[in-house]
Amino acid sequence: MGNREIKYFEAIREAIDLSMQNDPSVYVMGLGVPDPKGIFGTTIGLQNKYGSQRVMDMPCSENGMTGVAIGSALVGMRPIMTHQRVDFAILAMEQIVNQAAKWHYMFAGQLNVPLVIRLIIGRGWGQGPQHSQSLESWFAHIPGLKVVMPTTPYDAKGLLISSIEDNNPVIFIEHRWLHTISGHVPEKMYRVPIGKPKIVRKGNDITIVATSLMTIEALRAQEFLVGIGIETEVIDLRTLRPLDDTPIISSVKKTGRLLVVDNGWKSFGIGAEIVARVTEKGFSHLLTAPQRIGLPEVPTPTSPALTNHFYPHVEDIIRAVLEMLKRDSRSISIPKLHEGPLDIPDMNFTGPF
Amino acid sequence: MNACDSALGKKDLIRLFNSMLRIRLVEEEIAEYYPEQEMRCPVHLSIGQEAVAVGVCSNLTREDYVLSSHRSHSYYLAKGGDFTAMISEIYGKADGCTRGKGGSMHLLDLSVGFLGAIPIVSSAIPIAAGVAFGTIMKGEKRITTVFFGDGAIEEGVFHETLNFAALKKLPLLFVCENNYYSVYSPLSVRQPSNREIVSIARGHGVESYQGDGNNVLDVYHLTKNAINRLHRGEGPIFLEFKTYRWREHCGPYYDNNIGYRTEDEFLSWRERCPIELFKQYLIQQKVIQSNMVEDISKKIKCDIKTAFEKAKKGDFPNKKELFKDIYAK
Numbered sequence: 001m002g003n004r005e006i007k008y009f010e011a012i013r014e015a016i017d018l019s020m021q022n023d024p025s026v027y028v029m030g031l032g033v034p035d036p037k038g039i040f041g042t043t044i045g046l047q048n049k050y051g052s053q054r055v056m057d058m059p060c061s062e063n064g065m066t067g068v069a070i071g072s073a074l075v076g077m078r079p080i081m082t083h084q085r086v087d088f089a090i091l092a093m094e095q096i097v098n099q100a101a102k103w104h105y106m107f108a109g110q111l112n113v114p115l116v117i118r119l120i121i122g123r124g125w126g127q128g129p130q131h132s133q134s135l136e137s138w139f140a141h142i143p144g145l146k147v148v149m150p151t152t153p154y155d156a157k158g159l160l161i162s163s164i165e166d167n168n169p170v171i172f173i174e175h176r177w178l179h180t181i182s183g184h185v186p187e188k189m190y191r192v193p194i195g196k197p198k199i200v201r202k203g204n205d206i207t208i209v210a211t212s213l214m215t216i217e218a219l220r221a222q223e224f225l226v227g228i229g230i231e232t233e234v235i236d237l238r239t240l241r242p243l244d245d246t247p248i249i250s251s252v253k254k255t256g257r258l259l260v261v262d263n264g265w266k267s268f269g270i271g272a273e274i275v276a277r278v279t280e281k282g283f284s285h286l287l288t289a290p291q292r293i294g295l296p297e298v299p300t301p302t303s304p305a306l307t308n309h310f311y312p313h314v315e316d317i318i319r320a321v322l323e324m325l326k327r328d329s330r331s332i333s334i335p336k337l338h339e340g341p342l343d344i345p346d347m348n349f350t351g352p353f
Numbered sequence: 354m355n356a357c358d359s360a361l362g363k364k365d366l367i368r369l370f371n372s373m374l375r376i377r378l379v380e381e382e383i384a385e386y387y388p389e390q391e392m393r394c395p396v397h398l399s400i401g402q403e404a405v406a407v408g409v410c411s412n413l414t415r416e417d418y419v420l421s422s423h424r425s426h427s428y429y430l431a432k433g434g435d436f437t438a439m440i441s442e443i444y445g446k447a448d449g450c451t452r453g454k455g456g457s458m459h460l461l462d463l464s465v466g467f468l469g470a471i472p473i474v475s476s477a478i479p480i481a482a483g484v485a486f487g488t489i490m491k492g493e494k495r496i497t498t499v500f501f502g503d504g505a506i507e508e509g510v511f512h513e514t515l516n517f518a519a520l521k522k523l524p525l526l527f528v529c530e531n532n533y534y535s536v537y538s539p540l541s542v543r544q545p546s547n548r549e550i551v552s553i554a555r556g557h558g559v560e561s562y563q564g565d566g567n568n569v570l571d572v573y574h575l576t577k578n579a580i581n582r583l584h585r586g587e588g589p590i591f592l593e594f595k596t597y598r599w600r601e602h603c604g605p606y607y608d609n610n611i612g613y614r615t616e617d618e619f620l621s622w623r624e625r626c627p628i629e630l631f632k633q634y635l636i637q638q639k640v641i642q643s644n645m646v647e648d649i650s651k652k653i654k655c656d657i658k659t660a661f662e663k664a665k666k667g668d669f670p671n672k673k674e675l676f677k678d679i680y681a682k
Binding site: 053063065066067069071076077098099104105106108109110112113114143167168 | 479
C-alpha cells in the first residue's frame with residue numbers, strides 16, 4: 001500500500017473523486033467530461049458515481065460557461081471546469097482574466113471565486129498551431145489567478161486537491177504526455193501546497209528550473225550529466241503564480257549558473273521571469289549569463305518533420321549545460337535519448353487526437 | 354398609464370414613485386458635483402431610464418439576486434443598496450461599498466443581494482446564469498435578475514447564456530434596457546432593423562416580452578408575471594424595455610449638440626419622462642397631491658446632502674488597501 005503506483009491521469013481522477021466525496025459543493029463541467037473517453041481517462045466513471053448534475057457535459061460555449069462557473073462559485077459552489085486543450089480556453093479569456101481574477105479584489109474581499117480550470121497541453125500527433133499551445137505565461141501574468149503545472153502523479157493529485165479547496169481561481173495545467181507516466185501516489189486524501197517549487201535533484205554545478213514535461217526532460221539530462229561529472233540541481237517549479245523564487249535564488253547562490261527550460265515560447269515566457277528574478281536578486285552570485293530554452297518564435301507546426309525542429313528536448317538541455325560550463329561538447333558524445341520523432345512521447349502513442 | 358394596478362395599494366405606488374425620484378435626484382447631484390473632479394471614476398447616469406430598475410426591483414425580495422452592467426446606480430439603489438456607501442465609493446473613499454477598489458462601475462451590496470455591477474458589455478450575463486445555476490444546485494428558491502443594455506445583445510456570451518439558461522430552465526430574469534445607443538453608436542448601425550431584440554431570446558426558446566421602459570407600471574406588471582413564472586420553475590424569462598438615456602454615455606453632461614443624435618429626438622423622449630408621467634398619473638388617480646411631491650423631494654434631497662457631505666469628508670483608503678484581497682484565504 002505504501003508503494004502504490006498509478007498513472008498521472010488516474011491520480012487526477014482520484015483527486016476529483018475524493019474531493020467530490022469530501023465536499024458536495026464540488027462539481028465538474030466540461031465538453032466531453034462524461035463521454036466514453038472521459039478527458040483522457042481523467043473523468044471516467046465519475047458521472048455514474050455522482051450523477052449528471054455534478055458531473056456534466058456542457059454546450060460549446062467556453063466563455064459563457066466560464067461565466068456560469070464563476071457565478072456558481074460566487075454563491076458557494078466549487079466548479080472544476082475542464083478543457084481538452086489549453087487553446088480552447090482562449091475563447092474564455094474575458095471571463096478568466098476580467099472576471100474570475102478580479103472579483104475578489106475589486107469587490108474588496110466580499111466575494112470569492114473558488115474555481116479550478118483544468119487545461120491540457122495537447123502536444124503531439126500533428127495537433128499543430130491551435131491544439132497544442134502551452135500558454136501558461138498568459139495566465140501567470142494576471143494577478144488574482146493561481147497557476148499550477150504539476151509534473152509527477154503525486155503532485156498532480158496533491159496539487160489538484162489543494163486547487164479544488166483553494167478559494168481562488170486556479171488554472172491547473174496538465175501536459176498530456178505526462179498523463180501516462182506512473183509514480184507513487186498514496187490512496188488517501190493529501191495536499192501539496194500551491195506556491196512551492198520542489199528541488200527534485202540536488203547538485204552544485206548548475207541550477208535547472210523547469211516546468212511540467214520539461215522537468216522530465218531536465219531529469220533525463222541530469223542523469224546523463226552526472227555520468228560525465230556534472231552535478232545538476234533540478235527545480236520543478238510546480239506553481240507559476242504565486243511564484244516563490246526563494247529556493248531558486250538559494251540554489252543559484254550555490255551553483256552560480258541558471259538554465260530555465262520552458263514548455264512555452266521563449267520570449268516573454270516563464271523563463272524570462274525566472275531569469276529576471278535571479279538577475280535582480282542574485283546577480284553577484286552568477287558565474288555566467290543565465291540561459292533559457294524554450295520554443296522557437298514560430299507557431300506550432302503540424303508535420304512530424306517540422307516538429308522535430310520545433311520542440312527542444314533533452315539533448316538541447318545537455319548542450320546548453322555543457323556550453324555554460326565551458327565544456328567542449330564536441331569531445332562528449334551525446335546519445336540519442338529521445339526514442340522516435342518529437343511528435344510522440346513514445347512509440348505507444350498513436351493519435352489521432 | 355394603464356390602470357391594471359389593482360394589485361398595487363397606495364403605499365406601493367408611492368414607494369415606486371419615491372424610488373424613481375430618489376434615483377433621479379441622486380444622479381442629478383452626481384452630475385452637479387462631478388465637474389469638481391473629486392469623483393475620479395467614470396459615471397454612467399441612468400437619468401431618463403429609472404422606471405426599468407424600479408419597476409423590476411420592486412418585485413424582488415432581499416434574498417433575490419441582481420447583477421448588472423456599468424449603468425449601475427439605478428439597479429443598485431432600486432435593489433436597496435446602501436446609498437451612502439455608493440456615493441463614498443464613487444468618491445474613492447475607504448468606506449465606499451468596495452473600499453475604493455471598484456468605483457461607480459463595480460457597485461456591490463451583498464446585504465441586499467446586489468451581487469455586482471461590471472462594465473464589460475454582456476459579461477455579467479453568464480455570471481448571473483451561474484448564480485441562478487448555483488442557487489438551483491443548492492436547492493435555494495431565489496430569483497436572479499440581470500440588467501444589461503441593447504449593446505449586450507451583440508456579444509457572444511449573451512447568446513451562449515440564453516442557450517444555457519433555456520437548456521437548464523434557470524430561474525433567471527433577463528432585463529434588456531434598450532436605450533437605442535451604445536455610447537455614440539445608434540442601434541441602426543449595429544443591429545438589423547427588421548428584427549426585434551425579443552425575437553432573439555424567443556429564438557433561443559426563452560419566453561420573452563416587450564414593454565414600455567418609461568412606464569413604471571408596465572415594467573412592474575410585466576415583471577410580476579415573469580417572477581411568478583420563474584417561481585414555478587418554468588425556465589428563464591426575457592424582458593425588453595425601450596427607454597432613452599438623457600445625458601451623455603459617460604459623464605454628467607447633455608451631449609445632444611455633438612452630432613450623434615438630435616435635440617428633437619431627446620425632447621420627444623423627455624416629454625415622456627418616466628417620473629413626470631407617473632406623477633401625473635398618481636395625481637390624477639388622487640394617490641398623491643402636488644404638494645406631497647415637494648415633501649418627498651425635500652426629504653430625499655436632505656438624505657442626499659448628508660451622504661455627499663459624509664463621502665466628501667471620508668478618508669481615502671491607505672496604501673495597505675492596495676495589497677489587500679489579492680487572494681481569498
